[in-house]
Amino acid sequence: MSKANMAAPKRSAIDRVLDGIERVANKLPPPGILFCYLFIIVAVLGAIFSFTGITLANPATQEPVSAQNFFSTEGIQWLLGNLVKNFTGFAPLGLVITMTLAIGMCEESGMIMSMLRNSLKNVPPAIVPYVIAFVGTMGNIASDTAMVVIPPMGAIVYMGVGKHPIVGMIAGYAGAQAGFTANLLVAGTDSLLQGLTNDAIKSFLPDSTFTVDVTCNWFFMMASTFLCSIVIGLVCNNVVDKRFGAYEGANQESLEEVSDIEKKGLRNAGISALVYLAVIVAGFLAGPLAKINEDGSRAILGSPLLTGLIPVLFFFFAIPGIVYGFTTKKFKNTTDVNRAMVKQMSGMGSYVVFCFFCGQFQKLFAWTKLDTMLAISGADALKAIGFTGIPLFVSFILLCMCVNLFISSGSAKWAIFAPIFVPMFMMLGYHPGFTQVLYRMGDSPTNCFTPMSPYIWMVLEVAKTKYDKDLKIGTLVAGLMPIAFILQFAWIIFFIVWYLIGLPYGPGVTHLLPPGVL
Template identity: 85%
Template sequence: MSAPKTVAPKKGAVDRFLDGIERVCNKLPPPAILFCYLFVIIAILGAIFSFTGITLEHPATHEAIGAKNFFSGEGVQWLLDNLVKNFTGFAPLGLVITMTLAIGFCEESGMIMSMLRSGLKNVPPTIVPYVIAFIGTVGNIASDTAMVVIPPMAAIVYMGVGKHPIVGMIAGYAGAQAGFTANLMIAGTDSLLQGLTNEAIKSFLPDSTFTVDVTCNWFFMMASTFLCSIVIGFVCNKMVDHRFGKYEGENQEKLEAVSEAESKGLRNAGIAALIYLAIIVIGYFFGPLALIKEDGARAFVGSPLLKGLIPILFFFFCIPGIVYGVTLKKFKNTTDINRAMVKQMSAMGSYVVFCFFCGQFQKLFAWTKLDTMLAISGADALKAIGFTGIPLFVAFVLVCMVVNLFISSGSAKWAIFAPIFVPMFMMLGYHPGFTQLLYRLGDSPTNCFTPMSPYIWMVLEVAKTKYDKDLKIGTLVSGLIPIAMVLQVAWIIFMVIWFISGAPIGPGVGSALPAGIM
């Protein structure tokens, strides 16, 4: 008698759609080769647009912007002068290698697993995605560092509670990238965008003293931190988890009770971390780590502490990791410490190759001016629609969302958008701080799955090295897209409700332009 056939459960429309995306994206070539192809495509498009003579007016400088031809004497000279600079100046390269080296001490010494086993032993698995998403979102106070630090740690946490580590990386990466603009505190993003908003106001009303403060979006973004955590955690639990199933790889980690020696190591590492933090605090309040204003007040935004956060975090991870390793005799001498560093760096070869070609592509995209022309065209198209109110808000968010897939720099896009939309929204009676907020809503969710971000390729390489050597980009993208789409819709709805309620989006800032400004 033959055994009964097992009937696979019928997949829903969403799963079939994501399966299709996964299949398509998995057919993409390796990242280095992909960016070679993109380099050639941009070079050809730049040549075509340069021959057409099409120009667009830059809204800030009123300069005529036209495409540049890479296949010209100027293009060849640009490549010869900048090939090495495009690679060595590629910001994610140094950041990823630096933070990977720092976290490597904690990982190679065993400190990370001991911390997780000590603190998360009794945390219900269903709660873990929400915690990871919250940490990722708040972690963007450290800017791009969060995208490097949090996903690998999240993978270990997930594995420790019996969940798939790659889903953990997705949750951590989504928190840091899709929720990039939200935070409980004022972050560098607030300061950067506020400066560009004020420049747009000044260009539009040169005789006005009206400006926006760095806190103009604070209330809304503080509440958005919890929105991002809830949405990302929910989607990971309900949609992403079942796409990966149970992890059965060789690199298994379980959250078991810590030993007495490990407890001693954690205690010593904690003391070392507290001493280090005390030095940083003293340096901020009494030393050179604060921004000293003209009136003598010390400020955090724009301070050396915030600007130098990467080296500060580097030592914050290195010191406890080494102390823990020495306590448990994992690091008996400097040779052991060197071996730990070399082991971490040995897995970075493919990422370095990717950075070389991605750096060339991104710099060419900027040099040809196609990135600027794309942003201006999108802004002009939205301006031409001519409606107002909530439909205008939603349309603006969606345009920012689409452009964000191609231009990863938030400040570069806002430098182009602000001179167009800040005056336009002011003439319609809306506060510049509110216009800036709408931009931020469209500038965040799609961050997590755009191939233009170098950090998604970093996540892919780490996941392949540690958990699944056959993993492809399509599998990551198919897990990140539902998070981004659900979050984008939820954020728009949240914004509409906030707007209708009339609640302030920051201290003294609402959606309406104060009377008498125009």
């Protein structure tokens, strides 16, 4: 937060609450040490619950679930056998490092700033948050890649129009995380959740041919994309911007005129990007990048193009960046290219330490079964309340929102929730696709500030390295929490209006279960 804002004589009630949250959260230890403490807490809780003998039934497998004791022979053997795997198998580690290298080519060559100066010179700063939030929300077509790519891009765009780059990172991260489930296109999330929903239907009605399609939430999620972009943009402009004020750091660049050599570099980089995209399109239409269906048609969902999107994006960023660098003489040889990559990686040490301890914590949380027991208990409690109609819907959304703070995997939660709530809602006369919509609304907004997500720590490290070495997690959380809660409230209101009007959630999908299914 800027000194100018700290010295302001009058603070609103919201600002005072956020100031309190920021002060408390800033007292948290560094991320590596924090997850060390969390590891110990989970280990102790697992031991306590294992001694109580509490057992719950996992609705996804019908098997009993009980806590496991880390302080046992099995626990010690698990740690010794998996310590390295927990680290090297921690998915965000390779993803973040890979994309940092790729984006580093564009940034160190100067291509990104030239693009911004060339395209954003006359863009009103007030609409920038909406654009960044929209791009972040649409970015979930690339799954977790959006959390890595969009925030640094948002920072540079913000800085280019004279706004604080950390707010740009917040806007981009909120779009990618809080709006994770929304998209104008049918994304991989739709396919994954639809499969789990159909599994729940099949378990409930083994002899039925009734299923939901991958497009069962498409209409609602298309509309939600604009809702997320508008709400995130509004909150960034009216709340978050004011908390950070003007950026006065040394690492800033104004939008100056683009020189002739830079224009040539952009032209050559653009040509290389188009050639690369043409190769990718050809690989999908006539090569190995498409999924071949039984009827011989090509599909993008589940294709090597989507499953291999990280390497595809790596070269999409790296090739134009290198072409631009050699055109403008920023890169004179391969040594300069290597130096650019090393410079980008030099600030990743803290993130690697975090990945080590966060990987251990997440794997222990799963090994002790506490994550599964937490989700099952929450679902059972909501089922016991006995609500119907809108109170039931809102309660389910809020349950998903709360559980989402502790378990970041959306597919893992739905694998547990679907076998409980899909049949329960069907018996009340509600469509499984409708139940899936409720889950998705609760599964997204709190993504952006939960400490269980490794990507918030990545955003923190990048922001500290480039823009504010004294930045702490509390400042970041205080900027993200208003976005999450306001978006959740707006999304629920939006849903209630949609429900009362009776609009379809996807092709042929309303809130009502079709006659004859039961």
